Amino acid sequence: MVEPAIKIEDLSYIYSPETAFAYQALSNINLTIQGETITAVIGHTGSGKSTLMQLVDGLLIPTNGSITVGKVKVTPNSSKEDFAQLRNHVGFVFQFPESQLFADSVIQDVMFGPLNLGMSENAARRNAKEALERLSFPTNLYERSPFELSGGQMRRVAIAGVLAMDPKILILDEPTAGLDPNGRKELMQLVQQLHEEGKTIILITHQMEQVAEYADQVVALSHGQVAFNGSPHELFDDQSRLQKIGLVAPQTVRFAQKLQEQGVHITKLPMNVDELAEEIIKVKKGMTGYGK
Numbered sequence: 001m002v003e004p005a006i007k008i009e010d011l012s013y014i015y016s017p018e019t020a021f022a023y024q025a026l027s028n029i030n031l032t033i034q035g036e037t038i039t040a041v042i043g044h045t046g047s048g049k050s051t052l053m054q055l056v057d058g059l060l061i062p063t064n065g066s067i068t069v070g071k072v073k074v075t076p077n078s079s080k081e082d083f084a085q086l087r088n089h090v091g092f093v094f095q096f097p098e099s100q101l102f103a104d105s106v107i108q109d110v111m112f113g114p115l116n117l118g119m120s121e122n123a124a125r126r127n128a129k130e131a132l133e134r135l136s137f138p139t140n141l142y143e144r145s146p147f148e149l150s151g152g153q154m155r156r157v158a159i160a161g162v163l164a165m166d167p168k169i170l171i172l173d174e175p176t177a178g179l180d181p182n183g184r185k186e187l188m189q190l191v192q193q194l195h196e197e198g199k200t201i202i203l204i205t206h207q208m209e210q211v212a213e214y215a216d217q218v219v220a221l222s223h224g225q226v227a228f229n230g231s232p233h234e235l236f237d238d239q240s241r242l243q244k245i246g247l248v249a250p251q252t253v254r255f256a257q258k259l260q261e262q263g264v265h266i267t268k269l270p271m272n273v274d275e276l277a278e279e280i281i282k283v284k285k286g287m288t289g290y291g292k
């Protein structure tokens with residue numbers, strides 16, 4: 001059994017506390033995220049997803065409660081070193097991470113994080129090359145300015161910069177935003193591959209298709225609280241709960257539910273197109289059918 005990667009207990013966060021602008025963004029969050037899983041964090045705009053993930057990455061200090069990642073536990077009274085340790089375990093790929101590229105060359109940009117962690121020049125270069133290779137980034141572009149690259153290539157360089165630090169946990173904030181369909185598919189294949197290599201992945205997303213297809217666990221936030229925590233199947237199976245949190249099931253699920261309304265027996269809610277096709281083939285072969 002894999003250890004929990006992240007344990008969040010009674011976590012609250014208030015922006016600008018004790019001022020006229022004080023705003024409670026998170027209240028009493030209790031969550032466990034298992035290691036080596038893909039967890040989707042979803043919820044309406046302003047529900048608190050980014051705030052929660054910045055806390056998990058040690059970029060914000062909790063107002064109350066605690067976050068434990070491996071042997072590191074941070075509370076409102078933890079030291080700067082504790083927060084720095086948390087950041088060593090967790091890599092955060094921000095939305096549109098390419099906007100944070102800055103170095104003169106691709107390789108220099110990707111080496112920045114490892115060097116910052118105190119690695120030697122050689123070790124940082126090795127890690128950077130490995131990360132770029134893993135992202136199938138062309139070697140002949142390593143010395144190119146990141147600003148001369150295409151949008152998809154820039155995104156890869158930015159992600160490589162985080163991977164080069166080899167974090168056990170990887171948070172990706174809307175990683176496919178702004179990419180074309182091919183770019184989206186390639187990026188999600190990479191996410192799947194990193195997961196298979198043992199990384200714990202947290203995906204902040206508004207795309208229910210991604211949740212259904214890739215997530216093992218889904219955490220839905222609503223107004224700074226956990227409104228749902230379970231499997232995608234459990235989430236999409238309960239239409240009234242979905243409506244209450246303001247979410248819409250992915251098309252494959254809605255299609256199957258429409259068939260169910262017509263009396264067609266569906267053996268399993270399909271989480272992707274392949275599973276939907278399987279269900280339709282079963283109906284066609286008469287293995288299932290009306291009301292069976």
Ligand SMILES: Nc1ncnc2c1ncn2[C@@H]1O[C@H](COP(=O)(O)OP(=O)(O)OP(=O)(O)O)[C@@H](O)[C@H]1O
Pocket residue numbers: 015016023025043044045046047048049050051052
């Ligand atoms: N620096 C800040 N100061 C004050 N309030 C903030 C700050 N950052 C975020 N908030 C507020 O906290 C709440 C949660 O914001 P957060 O960015 O975590 O939501 P989100 O779910 O990530 O939204 P989105 O999907 O739009 O990215 C929102 O009401 C937001 O306006």
